[in-house]
Amino acid sequence: MTEMIIINIVVVAFLVTIVIAFLSLRRQKMAVMDEVNQLSLRLAEMETKVATPPRLNGQVETDQGKTNSQGSDTSDLSAMNDEALFVYLSKTIKDEEMFRRPELNRKAVRERFSLSAARIGNAFVRGGGMGLPEFVRNCRLDYACRLMVEQPNMSFTEVSIQSGYQRTTTFYHDFKARFGMPPAEYREQELKKQVT
DSSP, X not given: OHHHHHHHHHHHHHHHHHHHHHHHHHHHHHHHHHHHXXXXXXXXXXHHHHHXXXXXXXEEEOTTSOEEETTTTTTTGGGSOHHHHHHHHHHHHHHTTGGGSTTOSHHHHHHHHTOOHHHHHHIIIIIHSSOHHHHHHHHHHXXXXXXXXXXXXXXXXXXXXXXXXXXXXXXXXXXXXXHSSOHHHHHHHHHHXXXX
C-alpha cells in the first residue's frame, strides 16, 4: 500500500514538473515572439525613414514626379467619423496602389494623410473592422490573386514582389493562411475555372 502511495506521489511530481517546464517554455517562446515583433517594427520604421520621399518646400514628391501639398487633400479628414475616414483611406490606398510599396505601414500612412497613429488605427478598426496591417495584407493578396490569373507565367517570387511583399516566404505564409492553400494550387484552380 505504501509503495503505491510513493509511486503515485512520484508520478504526480513528474507530471507537475512536465507542466511547469511546458509553461516555462511557452512563456519563453512568447517573450521571444514579442521581441521579434518589436524588432520587426523597428526595422519597418528604419526602412520607412530611408524610403521617405524628399520634401520640397512643404510638399512631397510622388512616384509620378508630381508634387502634392502635404495637407491639400487632408484638410477635412479630421472632421470625418471613423467609417467615412476608413472609406476615404482605404479607397486612396487601393486607387494609388500604395499597398504595393513594401515600406507601407502606419507611419507612412500617417505622414501621407497628416493624421495621428491613433486616428488611423481607430478608422481601420472601428470603421473597417480590421487593423491597417490586415487591410494592407488583404490588398496585397487580392492583387496577387489577380496577377496570378492574368499573368499565369509570372513566377510566384515576382507576384509577391509586385504585390508589395519583401519576402516570398511571408507571401506564401499569408496566402495559405487566408485561402487555405498554396498559391500554385489557387492558380491551378482559377485557371481551370476559366477553361470551363
